[in-house]
Amino acid sequence: MSRKCEICGKGPMVGNSISHSHRKTKRRTLPNLHKAKVLISGKIKTAWVCTDCLKKHKIT
Numbered sequence: 001m002s003r004k005c006e007i008c009g010k011g012p013m014v015g016n017s018i019s020h021s022h023r024k025t026k027r028r029t030l031p032n033l034h035k036a037k038v039l040i041s042g043k044i045k046t047a048w049v050c051t052d053c054l055k056k057h058k059i060t
Contacts, residue, residue: 003031003033004031005031005033005050005053006038006049007050008052008058010031010052012029014029015027032051033051034048034051035049036048036054036059038060
C-alpha cells in the first residue's frame, strides 16, 4: 500500500525532529488515511482516503 490519498494525492512529508539541544534528525510524517467506499467512474471501490477529504465530503 502506498501511503497516498487516492482523491487528493496527499503523501508523506519529510522534515526535521529537533531536540532540546537543537540537534536535528530526519523524520517522516504520514497522512491520516482510512479505507472508504468511493464511487469512481460509476463503480464502487474501496480506496485509501485522507481525513481531510472525508471531512470536506470530496467523496461520494
